[in-house]
Amino acid sequence: MPAITPRTLSGFMELLPGPQQQMERFLNTLRETYALYGFTPLDTPLVESAEILLAKGGGETEKQIYRFSKGDADLALRFDLTVPLAKYVAMHAGELAFPFRRFQIGKVYRGERAQRGRFREFYQADIDVIGDGKLDIANEAEIPAVIYSTFTRLGLERFQIRVNNRKILNGFYAMQGLAEQSGEIMRTVDKLDKIGPEKVRGLLVEDAQLTEAQADEILKFIAIRGTNAQVLEALEGYADRNELFDLGLEELKAVTKYLAAFGVPETHFAVDLTIARGLDYYTGTVYETLMLDHPEIGSICSGGRYDNLAEYYTDRQLPGVGISIGATRLFYVLQEQKMLNEALNTAPAEVLILPMTQDLTAAAEAATFLRAAGIRTQLYTEQKKFKAKMGYADKLGIPFVAFLGEDEIAQGKISLKNMQSGEQQLLSLEEAVRLVQEDLRVRDNGKLILG
Amino acid sequence: MPAITPRTLSGFMELLPGPQQQMERFLNTLRETYALYGFTPLDTPLVESAEILLAKGGGETEKQIYRFSKGDADLALRFDLTVPLAKYVAMHAGELAFPFRRFQIGKVYRGERAQRGRFREFYQADIDVIGDGKLDIANEAEIPAVIYSTFTRLGLERFQIRVNNRKILNGFYAMQGLAEQSGEIMRTVDKLDKIGPEKVRGLLVEDAQLTEAQADEILKFIAIRGTNAQVLEALEGYADRNELFDLGLEELKAVTKYLAAFGVPETHFAVDLTIARGLDYYTGTVYETLMLDHPEIGSICSGGRYDNLAEYYTDRQLPGVGISIGATRLFYVLQEQKMLNEALNTAPAEVLILPMTQDLTAAAEAATFLRAAGIRTQLYTEQKKFKAKMGYADKLGIPFVAFLGEDEIAQGKISLKNMQSGEQQLLSLEEAVRLVQEDLRVRDNGKLILG
Numbered sequence: 001m002p003a004i005t006p007r008t009l010s011g012f013m014e015l016l017p018g019p020q021q022q023m024e025r026f027l028n029t030l031r032e033t034y035a036l037y038g039f040t041p042l043d044t045p046l047v048e049s050a051e052i053l054l055a056k057g058g059g060e061t062e063k064q065i066y067r068f069s070k071g072d073a074d075l076a077l078r079f080d081l082t083v084p085l086a087k088y089v090a091m092h093a094g095e096l097a098f099p100f101r102r103f104q105i106g107k108v109y110r111g112e113r114a115q116r117g118r119f120r121e122f123y124q125a126d127i128d129v130i131g132d133g134k135l136d137i138a139n140e141a142e143i144p145a146v147i148y149s150t151f152t153r154l155g156l157e158r159f160q161i162r163v164n165n166r167k168i169l170n171g172f173y174a175m176q177g178l179a180e181q182s183g184e185i186m187r188t189v190d191k192l193d194k195i196g197p198e199k200v201r202g203l204l205v206e207d208a209q210l211t212e213a214q215a216d217e218i219l220k221f222i223a224i225r226g227t228n229a230q231v232l233e234a235l236e237g238y239a240d241r242n243e244l245f246d247l248g249l250e251e252l253k254a255v256t257k258y259l260a261a262f263g264v265p266e267t268h269f270a271v272d273l274t275i276a277r278g279l280d281y282y283t284g285t286v287y288e289t290l291m292l293d294h295p296e297i298g299s300i301c302s303g304g305r306y307d308n309l310a311e312y313y314t315d316r317q318l319p320g321v322g323i324s325i326g327a328t329r330l331f332y333v334l335q336e337q338k339m340l341n342e343a344l345n346t347a348p349a350e351v352l353i354l355p356m357t358q359d360l361t362a363a364a365e366a367a368t369f370l371r372a373a374g375i376r377t378q379l380y381t382e383q384k385k386f387k388a389k390m391g392y393a394d395k396l397g398i399p400f401v402a403f404l405g406e407d408e409i410a411q412g413k414i415s416l417k418n419m420q421s422g423e424q425q426l427l428s429l430e431e432a433v434r435l436v437q438e439d440l441r442v443r444d445n446g447k448l449i450l451g
Numbered sequence: 452m453p454a455i456t457p458r459t460l461s462g463f464m465e466l467l468p469g470p471q472q473q474m475e476r477f478l479n480t481l482r483e484t485y486a487l488y489g490f491t492p493l494d495t496p497l498v499e500s501a502e503i504l505l506a507k508g509g510g511e512t513e514k515q516i517y518r519f520s521k522g523d524a525d526l527a528l529r530f531d532l533t534v535p536l537a538k539y540v541a542m543h544a545g546e547l548a549f550p551f552r553r554f555q556i557g558k559v560y561r562g563e564r565a566q567r568g569r570f571r572e573f574y575q576a577d578i579d580v581i582g583d584g585k586l587d588i589a590n591e592a593e594i595p596a597v598i599y600s601t602f603t604r605l606g607l608e609r610f611q612i613r614v615n616n617r618k619i620l621n622g623f624y625a626m627q628g629l630a631e632q633s634g635e636i637m638r639t640v641d642k643l644d645k646i647g648p649e650k651v652r653g654l655l656v657e658d659a660q661l662t663e664a665q666a667d668e669i670l671k672f673i674a675i676r677g678t679n680a681q682v683l684e685a686l687e688g689y690a691d692r693n694e695l696f697d698l699g700l701e702e703l704k705a706v707t708k709y710l711a712a713f714g715v716p717e718t719h720f721a722v723d724l725t726i727a728r729g730l731d732y733y734t735g736t737v738y739e740t741l742m743l744d745h746p747e748i749g750s751i752c753s754g755g756r757y758d759n760l761a762e763y764y765t766d767r768q769l770p771g772v773g774i775s776i777g778a779t780r781l782f783y784v785l786q787e788q789k790m791l792n793e794a795l796n797t798a799p800a801e802v803l804i805l806p807m808t809q810d811l812t813a814a815a816e817a818a819t820f821l822r823a824a825g826i827r828t829q830l831y832t833e834q835k836k837f838k839a840k841m842g843y844a845d846k847l848g849i850p851f852v853a854f855l856g857e858d859e860i861a862q863g864k865i866s867l868k869n870m871q872s873g874e875q876q877l878l879s880l881e882e883a884v885r886l887v888q889e890d891l892r893v894r895d896n897g898k899l900i901l902g
Contacts, residue, residue, distance in 0.1 A: 002500060002541075002556070002761075002762065002763055002764050002765050002766055003506060003763050003764075003852075004763055004764055006503065006537075006539075006541040006542040006764035006765070007500065007503070007538075007542070008495075008496060008499070008538070008542070009498060009499065009500060009524070009526070009642050010499065012496035013496075014494075014495055014496060014539070015494070016543060016546055016547075017491040017493070017547070019539055020491070020492055020494060021491065021492065023494070023550070023894060024492050034830070035799075035827055036822045036826075037802075037822065037827075037828070037829070038608065038799050038800035038827055038828060038829025038830075039799060040471070040798075040799035041466040041471055041472065041475050042471060043466070043471060043474070044459075044465055045460060045463035045464075045465060045527075045572050046460060046497060046558065046572065047460060047463065047517070047572060048460065048562070049458065049460060051455060052457065052458070055454060055455045059493050066498070066519065066526075067519075068517065068518075068519030068520075069519075070517055070562050071562070073460070075460070075517075084458075087457040087459070088465070090453075090457040091457040091458070091459070092467060092727060095467055096468070097847050098842050099832065099833065100467070101799060101829065107497065109498070111521050111522070114860060114862075121497065121572050125653055131833070133831075135833070135834075136832040136833050138815075138830070138832035139832050140816075141811075142815070142830065144833075145819070149822070194514045205601070212768040247872050257541060257812075258811060258812065258815050261811070261812045261813075261815035261816045261819065262815050262818070262819055263819040263822075263823070270468075271867040276888065292618040307875065310457075311453065312453055312455055313453050313454075313455055313456070313457035314453050314457070314710060315453055329475075347491075348486075348489050348490060348491035348552060349489035352489075353478075360589050360592075360712070361707060361708075361712045362592070362712075362830075363593075364589075364712035364713050365712045366681050367713075368596070368712065368713055371487050371488065371600070371714075372714070374487070375487075376487050376488075377485055377487070377488070378487060378488070378489025378588070379593065380584075381491075381550065381587040381590050381593075382582070382585075382586075382587050383587065392548050395548040396548050404569075404859065415556065418690070419851070431841035
């Protein structure tokens with residue numbers, strides 16, 4: 001009897017080989033797209049000094065963090081990629097060129113209560129642009145292009161990037177004499193989708209102690225809808241009353257101005273005054289991204305502008321803008337919604353060579369030839385019945401099987417069978433390479449996400 | 452004053468952007484090569500139940516492991532990729548197709564004493580082939596091909612794969628009536644390179660209590676040298692005296708027989724009877740790989756055949772063969788030895804667009820065009836002096852700078868400057884794409900490792 005029942009911790013994603021191949025494709029698309037926009041990859045440790053990670057301190061983080069000691073060291077697993085970035089930039093500021101554009105795709109850890117679709121170990125896929133002292137608004141305008149490209153390259157079509165500016169919100173509340181209550185108001189307004197405008201109004205008056213007139217003003221403001229041009233025009237009606245508001249409006253106009261130049265169609269972008277993002281370090285543009293057919297999932301890519309990345313580690317003012325994709329959760333959702341393209345090859349090889357002779361020399365040579373041509377090839381090595389060998393190819397979903405018996409060896413050829421069409425051809429290795437490469441071009445043309 | 456001095460834990464590699472780009476290239480080459488041989492990627496959690504990871508138990512592992520609790524759970528960071536593989540295969544045996552070929556490249560954790568070039572967090576890059584009940588020797592013959600391809604694709608030339616078979620060693624010791632002492636003898640013989648044959652002989656007689664005749668026999672045996680054919684011929688002289696030895700010799704002959712067919716030249720492969728590998732779970736072929744100009748570094752890729760991967764988790768007999776590259780340490784060594792190709796582009800982009808106008812529309816459009824053509828492009832957004840902008844491109848080592856002023860915009864062109872040659876041309880965007888792509892083909896042609 002084995003001593004221990006093998007198990008994987010709850011909340012830790014561990015995929016079978018087929019889905020793992022899809023996950024690899026998913027993460028590679030993120031990597032490639034981020035790189036295309038001039039972000040450089042970083043890889044920081046998963047373990048850091050607890051003092052570093054908890055510099056900011058505070059509620060949920062402290063409760064959820066995996067913290068432990070080794071010898072004298074008080075250590076913890078990172079719970080996001082932002083704090084390690086802040087540490088990195090503060091440490092290496094002298095060696096980096098600013099604006100510093102980095103992406104990082106890595107696992108982070110949060111000991112949340114385990115439940116379906118919630119992960120304790122999950123990939124975040126972040127990009128950030130960090131300025132030294134200041135950072136031009138153009139960077140905030142470019143972010144929607146990265147989001148649009150990323151999801152489009154993945155194959156997602158029905159999504160929308162929603163953008164707002166915290167300066168507009170804070171400026172507007174200040175106009176109403178509500179600067180102090182802005183946090184509470186934002187949290188209440190955030191419930192709009194769930195509870196509707198009447199209940200929001202009730203909470204604003206009863207809990208937040210606003211006057212009826214103030215509550216009405218707020219409801220009127222967040223009810224502003226329309227095309228980007230219409231929303232911006234409506235916002236102009238509030239101009240010249242508060243400096244912060246005016247600055248935010250200028251920024252929002254700059255962000256929308258460059259959309260087309262950056263290749264983002266109007267259909268996939270909306271100014272939305274109800275977007276606030278909870279985190280208090282956002283100071284300007286904020287982003288959310290919704291799957292239009294699955295609003296219940298919430299934002300699949302969020303972020304925003306902040307003014308001070310690394311205040312706990314350096315006196316240097318490091319403003320930035322960044323976004324994050326919760327990649328493990330998004331992948332899980334796509335799986336659940338059956339939105340992953342099953343037609344893509346998830347087999348470990350394009351070709352499985354099945355030797356029909358005792359001696360494997362010719363089969364090994366054929367494998368070597370195909371591999372040198374860049375074709376992922378497996379040599380089946382076991383002495384099994386023909387049916388078992390074919391069952392192996394089937395189970396793995398390998399697109400091509402190459403038979404190599406006495407006849408083929410005598411002719412210096414292989415019999416290549418297309419497992420999907422059933423078609424079998426006697427081919428030279430050069431011909432086989434061309435055929436498989438042609439098939440791959442078609443097969444790999446598909447995108448990972450359907451819809 | 453900032454509250455905390457930013458720092459990274461000792462023994463945890465954290466690279467600057469340039470070296471990180473090299474590291475990415477390094478790991479990507481491993482991934483691509485492993486995939487070419489029909490291995491499927493896996494990604495298992497970094498955190499596992501301590502009970503799972505420590506099932507085998509024992510000395511160094513227990514001392515070095517990062518172990519901690521969260522709530523009631525007794526957890527630990529994985530210290531290798533083999534134990535998580537054993538767990539995975541035992542858990543999912545019913546869903547996998549055997550032979551199961553997987554690669555995994557991931558970080559592992561060992562709380563070793565910190566010293567230069569020793570890492571507590573490091574990448575291992577493993578491949579394994581797992582059989583269900585049995586596994587053909589051909590798999591052991593294919594492994595040197597994977598090793599050869601991997602290092603050759605990286606650019607390493609002066610290396611040698613050294614192979615032995617534990618059955619030959621154990622069979623030989625059994626012939627001498629020394630089956631019981633084989634472990635101690637192997638550990639003594641392992642010191643041959645360091646202390647020389649005379650001292651090994653002394654230890655065998657004094658510490659291991661061998662007779663003079665037995666010690667002489669062992670020294671004679673491990674002194675066998677020559678081409679693979681010569682070594683195999685010398686081994687034939689010991690045949691027909693011990694079954695295990697004969698089986699090992701058959702296996703070694705099978706492994707060497709297929710070398711050429713698998714594309715491994717004789718120059719990069721040697722049967723070496725002094726190779727034993729310390730770990731007691733190896734039962735057949737064992738591999739080491741030496742950098743010929745840096746033998747002091749030790750083996751850069753090792754592994755072997757084992758008969759029972761997952762005995763602690765399942766009754767199923769799961770024999771396998773695998774190898775592992777300690778990727779973080781190897782990368783560190785290559786850096787130290789100045790063996791990394793500095794000519795390869797480590798910049799975050801191929802092209803930096805420098806707008807010379809206030810309005811960025813044309814510059815953003817140019818960036819969008821280049822990116823759509825697959826060229827990594829950064830738009831410089833800050834309002835700085837020309838010299839500062841050029842200094843930025845220089846510091847990052849970006850190969851091309853594209854100037855976009857009133858003149859260029861009027862003509863629908865860009866001025867593209869090759870930062871290496873200094874040559875500057877007024878080009879359409881289509882022409883610029885072709886020129887940059889052509890340059891990339893030459894630039895990316897180089898391999899990561901020199902020599």
